[in-house]
Amino acid sequence: MKEVGKIWMNGKLVPFKNAKVHVLTHALHYSTAIFEGIRCYDTPSGSAIFRLPEHVERFFRSAKLYSMKMEFSKEQITDAIVKTVKASGLRECYIRPIAYYGYGTMGLTPTPNKVDVAIACWEWKMGESKAGKESGARCKISSWIRIDSRSQPMQAKAASNYANAALARVEALKNGYDEAIMLNHHGKIAEGSAENIFVVKDGQIFTPPLSSGCLAGITRDSVIQIIRAGGQEVTERELERDDLYSADEIFMTGTAAEVKSVAQIDDVIIGNGKIGQTTRRLQKEFMDVAMGNDQRFSHWLLYI
Template sequence: MKEIGKIWMNRKLVPFKDAKVHVLTHALHYSTSIFEGIRCYNTPNGSAIFRLPEHVDRFFNSAKLYSMKMQFSKKEISDAIIKTVKANGLKECYIRPLAYYGFGTMGLTPTPNKVDVSIACWEWAMGEGKAGKFSGARCKVSSWIKIDSRSQPMQAKAASNYANAALARVEALENGYDEAIMLNIHGKVAEGSAENIFVVKDGIIQTPPLSAGGLEGITRDSIIQIIEENGGFVIERDLERGDLYSADEIFMTGTAAEVKSVTQIDKVIIGNAKMGKITKELQKSFSDVTMGKDERFLPWLTFI
């Protein structure tokens, strides 16, 4: 990451090198933070943030689930996101709003502490989303079980969820794969370590219901709406490991990943080891939407 530009911290735009927190910040010790991942695209009509209101809504919902008292309104956060992107002069970037219990009392109970908010953005280099974008990602079904909504609210995009996801990701990478797929406590497919998952079998597109433990992905929702708008449909049903192995196509969705193809699960080759036809079409449709080329979805873009 280039150590340049400005980061928004509790209303102030501070230089990158000054965007610091105290070592006794509550969230550092107890993982009491929530965040968002948003993309700004360089469309032919200018830079546009993809589904900004939906991301801000999820940000506030995550905060609510952790009893965070936000010092800012949704409008203030939306405006701050736009301001931060502009201040950094980036046409295309990844945006990371973060809310965390800050420095105050030290002890498990976070609520006496102030909730601090920061917004950073950085140039989008494809990085970890690359595998699967052009060829196909090779995924390992993780031996780590997806944490469960009986333990933590899974619809919060909370830092604490990602320790589990990071264990799965590292296990997959250390075993020579690109990405992990996580099963829930009942053995049903939940999602990837940072993406939702779809399976195509005999032309039918299927995805696990949110009750399987995956995050309510904004890309997932976008893809479902794009499919429906184009006259198709998606079936939400519990999927098992065997459904992955026998799929004709598998793809994952996420803000970072966009639509990425999966061509191997464990040692099993999916389809003919190449990106499937439906995945390719959806990749193109999604790219048209984010680039403002599909009039029907222009309201999803906030031009800045």
């Protein structure tokens, strides 16, 4: 990662190399942190942050679920994100706001500690991963079960959730795959390690409901709205492993992934093993929106 620009920490922009936390920071020991992943795109009309209000809203909702007393308002965080992107000098970047229980009192209970907030951004080119963009990704059904709301709030984008996801991702990579797909405690499809999942079958599009344990992804919501605006429906219902194996197409969505094709699940080839027509169309339509070429969704872009 290139050290570019500055990082916003508790109200101040500090040099990239000086953005440090204490080794006894509570979040480092107990995973008491929440965060967001946001994209800024280099559009023909200038740099634009994608769906910033929705990301900030989820950021604060996650904080509330972890009893975090934020010292900054939504407006201040929004302004800080814009300032951080401008200070980076990047026309296109990935943005990472994070709130975490900081250094103070050690022990399991986090609430005596101050909630620190930081915002960083770095270069993350569109379509950086060939798997899923130039060719379909190879995925493995993980042996790790997706944690659900009986264990912790799954609609919070919390660091602790991603320890579970990291185990699944590493397992998949060690077995020669590109990505993991996780089942919930009922054996239903939840999501990928860091993406929501969609199935195309007989011209219909399906995706697991939020009750499956998947995150309410903002890219997920964006793609659903794009599909519906084009006159097609998306059905949210529980999906079985069989639904994946028998699909005509499978694609995944996420801030980093955007719209990613899946060519294989375990040893089963999906469709003809190539990027399907529906997936290819949605990849283009999503990028048209992100680049400001679809006026129906121009309100999703904040030009800076």
